[in-house]
Amino acid sequence: MHSMEYAAMEHDKAASFVKGRNVVVVGFGKTGLDISRECASVNGPEHPCTIVYRRDHWKLPDWAPWGIPLTYLYLNRFSELLVHKPGEGFMLNMLATLLSPLRWGVSKFVESYIKNKLPLAKFDMVPHHSFSKDEDTRSSLILYMPNPNNFFDALEEKSIQLKKSQSFSFYEKGICIDEDNTHIEAEIVIFATGFKGEEKLTKIFESSIFGHFISGSSRVPLYRECIHPRIPQAAVIGFSESLSNMYISEMRAKWVATLLEGVFKLPSVNEMEKDIARWDEYMKQSTGEYHYRSSIGALEIWYNDQLCKDMGMKRLRKNGPFANVFEPHGPTDYVKT
Incomplete structure (x- = not known):
């Protein structure tokens, strides 16, 4: 079954559905994590829930590594100066190149905190890529892990088990891991593997x-x-992901409404396709070996600046140059037109 079917059940019905059964959850994003913890709380180690997933991603135990809020590290204009941006000029390009060591240092700073707070090495969960890679692409879907102790306690008592695999197949009693021919008995397999948004639009x-x-x-x-x-x-609206999907979607809705009001006009098809190609190139460079999804990544402010320029709104939303460069940006900065 798909995770949407499971999520549609009432809580008591979902609990009775998985009770006393071996469950396999395919996918280790936020939905997969939530479902596996629910199954573990119902069944315990007698009927462990197995998570089958392809690769590890960074999980944050809280939003303030070593006491510094993550928003000051990744959600202000200064943090975006460290990143190459679609359509940037020569000076911004050079600045991003010169500041790339600082971006590497910030990533390692956050990683050291996560490794210190969470027993990733003990359970072979240390990612092989940087924290910035996940932050750029939203590939983890879950930068924040609420109550991490509950999850790792469940791993310790073996009410949740982990299995990394690129592929698996079904057999009469459950699933078979293709790499090592491991057989995992399962009466229920729940796919927490995302949604086929492109297919729905088509x-x-x-x-x-x-x-x-x-x-x-x-x-x-x-x-x-x-x-x-x-x-x-x-x-x-809302197809492309960001760290703060709600207010970014609201900005897009405002942009579309302003377009319909005739405040601005769309560029030519050729110009729009060139702009799309620039964002495509950014996404490919950000993800590297990983398949990239439609995401504006670590460039929410740069993206909002483009929307504001189109709508005739000021791009600098805060009072004073210091605040505009170093203070985190969020929904309240875009309330006024």
Whole structure:
């Protein structure tokens, strides 16, 4: 079953559904973590829940590593100066290159805190990539792990078990791990592996041509992550991920509403596709060996600046140069037009 089916159950019904059964959860994002902990709390070590996942990602025990709020490390303009940005000029490009050692240092600073607070090495959960890689791509889906002790206690008592694998197959009593032929008995297998957003967008069009426009790319090509250049009558809100999806989606809705009011006009199809290509290149460089999803990554402020410029809003939302560069940006900074 898919995790959506499980999540649709009432709490008591879900608990009775998994009680006394061996459960395998495929996927180790936020949904997979939540489901596995629920199963472990119901069944304990007598019927352990097994999480099957492909690779490790960084998990944050709290938002203030070594006492410094993460927002000051990753959600202000200074942090974005350390990153190469789509459409940046020569000076910003040079600055990001010169400051790259600082970005590496910030990443190692956060990683050292996580390793100190969580027993990742004990359970072979130390990622092989940097924290910045996850922060850039949102590939973990779960930068924050609430109540981490509950999860690691469940690992300790073996009510949750972990198995890394690139693939598996089913057999009559459960699943078989392809790499080492390990057989895991399971009466329930829950797929917490995300959602096929591209497929859903493709199917809303009767036109096969429009469907091809959506599916004919490695990600859905949206200008400003809202408008398809060749289907400008359709706006998509919330498809591309960010760290703060709620307020970024609200900014996109405001941008679309302002477009409909005629405050600004869309560029030519060619110009929009060039801009999309620049963001594509950024995502590919950010993810490296990992498959990249549609995400604005570590550039929320840079992205919001583009929306504000289109809408005729001021890009600098705080009072004073110091605040604009070093203070974290969030929803309240974009309330006024």
